[in-house]
Amino acid sequence: MTPVSSHSPHGQSPLRTVQVLGGGNAATSAHVRSLAAGLVARGVRVTVCAPAEAEHTHDFTGAGAGHVHVPRSSDPGSVAALRTACANADLVHAHGLHASFRTVLALSGRPTPLIVTWHDRPPADGARAHFLRLLERRVAKAATVLLGTTSALVDRARRTGARDARLAAVALPVPRTAAEPEDPDGARLKLRAELGAVGRPLLVAAGPLERRRGHHTLLDATHGWRRLDPVPLLVVAGEGPLRGELQRRITDEELPVRLIGRRDDATGLLEAADLALLPSRGEGRSVLAQQALHAGVPLVATRAGGMPELIGDAAELVPHGNARALADSVVRLLGDPLRREELRAKGSRQAAGWPTEDEAVAQVLSVYDELTQYRPLI
Incomplete structure (x- = not known):
């Protein structure tokens, strides 16, 4: 150029x-x-x-x-x-x-x-x-x-x-502190152990804990995959005004969810995950979506805002606010390794076309x- x-x-x-x-x-x-x-x-x-x-x-x-x-x-x-x-x-x-x-x-x-x-x-x-x-x-x-x-x-x-x-x-800016671990598989397993996701699927969501980000829909959806054995663990990174409200729901409903606060290792979290989830009401160019596709992590996101244009067919898209559709997509993907591999390949091709x-x-x-x-x- x-x-x-x-x-x-x-x-x-x-x-x-x-x-x-x-x-x-x-x-x-x-x-x-x-x-x-x-x-x-x-x-x-x-x-x-x-x-x-x-x-x-x-x-x-x-x-x-x-x-x-x-x-x-x-x-x-x-x-x-x-x-x-x-x-x-x-x-x-x-x-x-x-x-x-x-x-x-x-x-x-x-x-x-x-x-x-x-x-x-x-x-x-x-x-x-x-x-x-x-x-x-x-x-x-x-x-x-x-x-x-x-x-x-x-x-x-x-x-x-x-x-x-x-x-x-x-x-998508490259993190200034990004560094490849000497043993990426070991780092992934260590992080999963720290999060409590040994021997069970790990789902990751990230973003400010705000109303428009769809976290209540995310918690509603967890009821749809609690029947799985082993039960997936959902980890939510981020802080915001809804933290107390969300934590009360997690405790009262005994949901398999952990709020882990603000993190500076988003890429590592995604690389450790089996699926990334994005339930927000609408974003232009979601950082989480871009990071997930770059990291080769299958993504389930809402069909809202700029998401369809950003990711094309490289993710599972569900209607905003539809907890059942979100849960069904998660359950389906966890049980279909071929579809997960297909999304990884499509995600890599989609990300290669971004500026x-x-x-x-x-x-x-x-x-x-x-x-x-x-x-x-x-």
Whole structure:
């Protein structure tokens, strides 16, 4: 692939860019970190505006970017801080709906090009859904270019008033601490033993313990495979406001489920698993789904959001909120090793077609060059 230049044709200094992140989920934050590292490596000056906790977790400065603490709220103080941080930028790139709305406010009256990436669309009902539509309309009309991580998001952006909406190339960032164990089979067996899954199937789910992630459906589904011998163990990695509520159900209903909290070894967990489960209401490009297919772990996921486009026929897809269908798919796959092997092969082929980190950076940089190559000399 021909590298894309970070310089204008007028001999100006390297592009000065600001990436705006509103806190975001782990996938969005990891993408911004990957993008910042790739841009810096190509000579672009990058400043990441994000809450301090996001910098602490994702180390944007370690990627060579500057960091400015901007709280995720849209109060006047936060907007003013963002406006100051963007003062000398050649362009600004905001990630997520709320971060992009704050950026629109901060850039009001300025000609600075604004690129927006919509990574997903949080499900909402009633008054909140109406509020989100208003934000979407304001952002879509203000963005110079709007990138959507799924075709559905691109279509929505166009319907909402975007003048230039395109499909984003978003890669699954390689974990910075990833290292191959000297004895992968031994590491897998050791982890299964630590989790309590010796001599029984291990099912893994991961993600924030939030309502839209479908964890109650997941617990409902466990009743459908409790009749198996041996009984599968479901391990759920992640933290969130539903932890206490979910743990009470697990205890009261005596469910074969363990909540193991936030983990930094998601790849290892998946490689130790027999199946990965994703019951969420809708995600753009699910990190768990991508990690599962890369790891060669059969996946059962909901047919919602960007999942069908992301994984094609490389996983078992079930209706969102249908615990019986989820349980039936798990039971069927555990009893059908040939189908599991088929899904592993399909998953490998599907993952091979996803963008790499270099390709994602190259696409974004080509958009940047397109929007800045004719900027006048000052």
